[in-house]
Amino acid sequence: MNIHANLTTTESGNISNNSTVGSFSQFVLKKKRNKVLLIAALVGTIVQLIIFKSLYPFPDFISDSWSYIATNVYNMDVNLWPIGYSKFLWFVHLISNRDTFLIAVQYFLLQAGLMYFFFSISYLYQPSGRTKLILFIFLLFNPMTLYLSNCVLSDALFATLTIILIVQFLWMLHRPNIQQVALQGIIIGLAFTIRYTAIYYPLFVLAGMLLSRHRPIIKISGILLGVILIVPFVLYTKQKTKEVTGTAEFSVFGGWQIANNALYMYNHIIVDTNKLPPETRALDKFSKQFFKNTPPKEEELQQLPGTYFIKVPWAILKPYMAYRYTYDDPPGQFKAWGKVSPIYNQYGSYLIRHFPVAFAKYYLWLNTKNYFLPHLEKFETYNLTINTVPSHVQDWFGYTTPDVYAVSVTFQGKLFYAYPILFMLLNIFYGFCILSLLLTGKFNKLSLYFKSTLILVSTYLLVNFGFSVFATPVVIRYQIVPIIILFTFSLLLIDNLDQKTKIGRQ
Amino acid sequence: MKHFIIYTIFALLIGCYPKPGKDLLTNISTLPSFRIISLDSSKCVNTDDIPTGKPILFMYFSPDCDICQQETEDIIQHLDELEHTDIYMIANESAEASRNFCQTFCLDTVKNIFIGTDYDYSFFKVYSPRGIPFLAIYDSNRNLKKIYREKTPASFIVKALHSHNKRYN
Numbered sequence: 078m079n080i081h082a083n084l085t086t087t088e089s090g091n092i093s094n095n096s097t098v099g100s101f102s103q104f105v106l107k108k109k110r111n112k113v114l115l116i117a118a119l120v121g122t123i124v125q126l127i128i129f130k131s132l133y134p135f136p137d138f139i140s141d142s143w144s145y146i147a148t149n150v151y152n153m154d155v156n157l158w159p160i161g162y163s164k165f166l167w168f169v170h171l172i173s174n175r176d177t178f179l180i181a182v183q184y185f186l187l188q189a190g191l192m193y194f195f196f197s198i199s200y201l202y203q204p205s206g207r208t209k210l211i212l213f214i215f216l217l218f219n220p221m222t223l224y225l226s227n228c229v230l231s232d233a234l235f236a237t238l239t240i241i242l243i244v245q246f247l248w249m250l251h252r253p254n255i256q257q258v259a260l261q262g263i264i265i266g267l268a269f270t271i272r273y274t275a276i277y278y279p280l281f282v283l284a285g286m287l288l289s290r291h292r293p294i295i296k297i298s299g300i301l302l303g304v305i306l307i308v309p310f311v312l313y314t315k316q317k318t319k320e321v322t323g324t325a326e327f328s329v330f331g332g333w334q335i336a337n338n339a340l341y342m343y344n345h346i347i348v349d350t351n352k353l354p355p356e357t358r359a360l361d362k363f364s365k366q367f368f369k370n371t372p373p374k375e376e377e378l379q380q381l382p383g384t385y386f387i388k389v390p391w392a393i394l395k396p397y398m399a400y401r402y403t404y405d406d407p408p409g410q411f412k413a414w415g416k417v418s419p420i421y422n423q424y425g426s427y428l429i430r431h432f433p434v435a436f437a438k439y440y441l442w443l444n445t446k447n448y449f450l451p452h453l454e455k456f457e458t459y460n461l462t463i464n465t466v467p468s469h470v471q472d473w474f475g476y477t478t479p480d481v482y483a484v485s486v487t488f489q490g491k492l493f494y495a496y497p498i499l500f501m502l503l504n505i506f507y508g509f510c511i512l513s514l515l516l517t518g519k520f521n522k523l524s525l526y527f528k529s530t531l532i533l534v535s536t537y538l539l540v541n542f543g544f545s546v547f548a549t550p551v552v553i554r555y556q557i558v559p560i561i562i563l564f565t566f567s568l569l570l571i572d573n574l575d576q577k578t579k580i581g582r583q
Numbered sequence: 584m585k586h587f588i589i590y591t592i593f594a595l596l597i598g599c600y601p602k603p604g605k606d607l608l609t610n611i612s613t614l615p616s617f618r619i620i621s622l623d624s625s626k627c628v629n630t631d632d633i634p635t636g637k638p639i640l641f642m643y644f645s646p647d648c649d650i651c652q653q654e655t656e657d658i659i660q661h662l663d664e665l666e667h668t669d670i671y672m673i674a675n676e677s678a679e680a681s682r683n684f685c686q687t688f689c690l691d692t693v694k695n696i697f698i699g700t701d702y703d704y705s706f707f708k709v710y711s712p713r714g715i716p717f718l719a720i721y722d723s724n725r726n727l728k729k730i731y732r733e734k735t736p737a738s739f740i741v742k743a744l745h746s747h748n749k750r751y752n
Contacts, residue, residue, distance in 0.1 A: 405653070406736070468735040472742070478608060478730040 105196050115192070118217045122188045126181060129223045135481035136176050136474075138460055142229035143467050147407035150469045154317040156411050157330050159310075161270025162231035166473075176474045183233040184226035190237040191216045191561075197244045198565060201251050202527070208572045215564055221496065224456060224489055225557060229470075231271045232554045238268045239558045242278070243537065246285035250529045253290050258299040261285075266306025273328055274555070277544045279304050284536040288529045321408075322415030329411070332418030334548070335425030336360075336394060337386040341378070342439035344368050346432045357424040363397045382452045383444055383550030394421065407469075447551040448542060449501045454552035457490040459483045496553055496560070503563035510570045511535060527573070534566050610709065614639070614725035617706045619671060619699035622678045622685065628671070628699065636723050638668045638744045643706060643717040646674055646684035650734045654716045655688050661737035662693065668744060670696045673706055720744060 105111050136142075141158060148156040148163035149170070156163065169179050195216050199209055226233040242264045245257045261282060268275035282303055286296040311327055319325040326332065343364055350361045371391065378385050386392045394417075402413035429436045460466075465479040511531065514520040520528065541559055545551050619628045633639065642658070644651035655672075658665065672690070674681045681698055690696050701707055710719060710730075718731040720743050729743040 465732055468731050468733060468739055471729075471731070472739055477727060479732050480607075 101196070101200055104200050111196065111199070114213055115196075118188070118192050118195075118213070121218055122185065125218065125223060126184055129227070130177055130180070132484040133227055133459070134177075135460075135483065136180055137224070137228045137455070137483075138466055138470060138481075139228075139230070139455055143470055144407065145229065145231070146470050146473045150473060151406065151408050153408055153411065155314055155321065155329075156407070157414060158231070159270050159273055159314070161267065162234060162272075165231075165234060165271070166229070170473070174473065174475045179229070180227050184223065186237045187222055187226055187233050187240075188217060190240040191222070194240050194244050194561070194565075197247060198569075201247055202530075202569055204569060204572050205575070208568045212565060212568055216561065220492060221456075221557065221560075224493075225554060228455060228554075230455070230554070232557065235268060235272045235274070236557050238264050238271070239278075240561070242268070242281075243534075243558070243562065246281075246289070246533055247530060249285060249289040249291070250526055250533065253295075255295065258286075258291065258295055258302070261299065262302030262306055265303030266310070269307045270310050273331075274544065274549065275307075277540050279307075280540045281533075281537050285533055288533055318415060321412050322418070324415070324419045326415065326418055326422075329415040329418045332420070332422035332425070333387050333394060333414065335429070336421035337384065337425070338440050339425040339428035339436065340364065340386045340393060341443065342428070342432060342435040344372055345439055346428075346435045348428070354423050354427060356420050357427065360393075360397050360420060360424050363393050363400075367391075367393045367396075378443075382447045382454075382552065441546055444546045444551055448545050449504060450497045451500060451551045451553045451556050453490060453493055453497065455554050456493045456496075457487075459486040459489060462486050493553070500553070500556060500560055500563070503560065503567055507538070507563050507567050507570070510567070510574075523573070531566070534562055537562065607711065608727075611719070611730075612727050614721050614727075615709045617701075617709050618703060619673055619697070619706065620702045621697070621699050622682050624678075628697065633669070633725075635725060638723050638728075639721040639725075640665070640668050640670045640740060640744075641706070641719040641721075642670065642672045643701070643710070643712050643715060643719075644672060644674055645676060645715050646680040647676075648715055651716045652684075652688075654734050654737075655684075655690075657737040658740070659688060659690075659693075661741055664741045665737075665744075666695065668695060672696060672698045673701050674698075675701045675704070675707065 099107070105115060144157055145163045145166060147153070148158075148160055149167045154160070166179070169182055172178070195213060198204065198212065204212065222233075225236065242261055245261045245264070249257050249261075265275060265278050265282060268278060279300070283300055286299045289296065289299075291299065315325040315327050318327070318329060322329070348361060348364075350358050350365070353361055373385060373389075373392070381388050386394050389395070398413055398417045402416055404410045404413045460481055460483070464482060466476070466481055468479065471479040511520075514523070514531075520531075523531070538559060541556075545555065549555065614630055614633070616629065616631050618630070620626070621628075642651075642654070644654070658670070670693075674684075678700060681700065685691050685698050690698055710717065712732070714732055716731075716734060718729070718735060718740065720728040720730075720740060722728050722744070728746070729740075731739070
């Protein structure tokens with residue numbers, strides 16, 4: 078990293094280090110080395126996709142994928158997952174119903190986002206040649222990008238949007254302009270229609286806007302814009318859910334998740350059924366019966382990290398729903414899930430409120446461990462190791478038969494075996510670097526812009542950690558952007574330390 | 584450029600690994616030959632003798648299977664849209680069970696439905712159905728339109744019969 082960029086810049090002159098390289102477009106397109114990297118990235122993207130698709134001719138599906146497609150096939154206005162990704166599938170389907178086309182679109186978008194990220198980092202922080210090369214290979218020749226894009230899941234699109242969002246704020250710290258403010262608001266609005274995870278992004282935006290050099294009125298507008306764009310979607314979803322289930326819930330899945338989280342401690346607490354809210358007492362009888370007759374073993378709980386009571390067909394929540402409601406198609410399924418969701422929400426919330434210590438011990442701690450060693454989940458096997466897809470998925474992609482196949486259903490599990498460990502090591506390394514910078518007082522010696530960047534990035538990572546531990550199952554596909562951020566800024570920190578050491582020696 | 588050529592050759596080579604399911608699709612892409620016998624054994628249908636001109640739906644089922652019963656009900660509700668389609672319902676169980684099934688759903692009164700037995704397992708050998716209900720749909724020129732390996736809404740079957748899309752797997 079250019080030492081002048083990080084250690085000696087003044088509070089107002091951060092971009093002086095870029096004056097020698099001109100504008101961003103000139104930096105990417107005119108500088109010979111960058112031009113070569115850009116061409117290598119473009120050719121590499123195409124070649125990687127060709128090779129990958131010859132090994133995995135079909136996309137990878139899980140039940141969520143079926144649900145996203147069913148939203149379109151059955152013309153549903155709401156479903157278990159936000160409908161933004163279903164709308165994206167519908168739009169791509171208008172152009173072509175070929176599965177390879179969809180996967181290519183997802184992959185090219187993600188690679189384009191990563192190229193934008195890579196060149197922005199190179200321009201704004203001027204890493205050393207070695208760091209730049211490592212980063213280039215990690216970002217643009219990473220098999221995880223291919224496997225992620227090959228899934229009919231919102232993750233690749235969501236990751237693309239998140240990367241572009243983060244880049245906006247990196248730019249905002251250096252060269253603030255009004256377009257970045259508008260774009261970040263639009264991205265927040267879009268991201269929220271794709272994954273509810275984006276609900277914590279306004280906190281990141283708050284940090285980013287406060288750190289930026291915009292005028293206060295722009296900062297406030299920037300903070301509010303994303304929230305304002307989220308609100309109509311929340312109201313729309315609640316209204317449509319009410320029309321189907323009778324309850325104006327924003328996330329039907331939320332009720333299931335809360336009950337699921339609370340049930341992790343159930344075997345360690347004593348619940349008096351008579352003190353529960355009346356609507357939840359029948360459900361509690363299911364819980365008591367389940368833990369009396371078939372209490373899950375520790376290893377069984379670990380196999381489905383943070384989702385045991387949602388996924389296992391005999392584990393309380395699904396049997397209770399089946400006892401109350403039946404269905405035989407996706408709209409019916411959504412209705413049944415939605416009908417029980419308020420009860421699950423009430424039940425889970427009650428248990429968590431009344432047994433917070435047990436909840437922290439048996440769920441939050443478990444999920445914290447899961448966070449640092451996230452499960453491979455979808456990345457472990459291809460298509461859940463089954464070799465067909467449901468008929469509505471078959472029709473959506475115009476397959477004659479429902480049969481799908483790949484070069485191997487288990488190879489990916491071996492390929493990504495080390496990724497959870499890498500994620501843990503990156504977290505430890507990054508955390509250690511930040512702490513040591515703070516404790517030794519060296520943090521204050523960094524340039525204002527690098528300090529701001531580290532505060533911004535650390536805020537993103539901390540909020541993501543909090544959300545992951547409290548609100549969602551932790552699996553590696555949800556942590557792709559944090560991996561990228563940790564890897565990139567760990568490298569920049571190493572670069573920084575290297576430069577300091579060299580200066581010290583001199 | 585040299586690297587690009589090497590990558591391309593590599594891609595072509597690894598693209599040659601055996602693809603399961605391809606053989607099956609090749610064998611059934613036009614209506615294959617198999618035989619079905621009627622429940623009273625009075626008539627044997629050889630698919631080679633089925634005249635062209637009408638789309639064909641084969642449904643492999645078991646009379647005792649709940650899901651097959653639901654599928655049959657759904658098909659019956661869409662008979663108006665399937666009136667120009669010859670429907671062959673094929674079971675591998677006793678003729679008695681199939682007869683009861685036939686009576687339950689009043690199938691003997693529907694002129695474009697033929698219920699029979701895969702008496703020599705020729706259907707099973709050709710399609711290797713891994714589960715039931717199993718549906719095979721051919722157009723009026725005996726070209727395969729769809730294979731469904733699970734309970735499928737009859738509206739999908741109707742759509743498949745009327746679609747002109749080409750296959751992608």
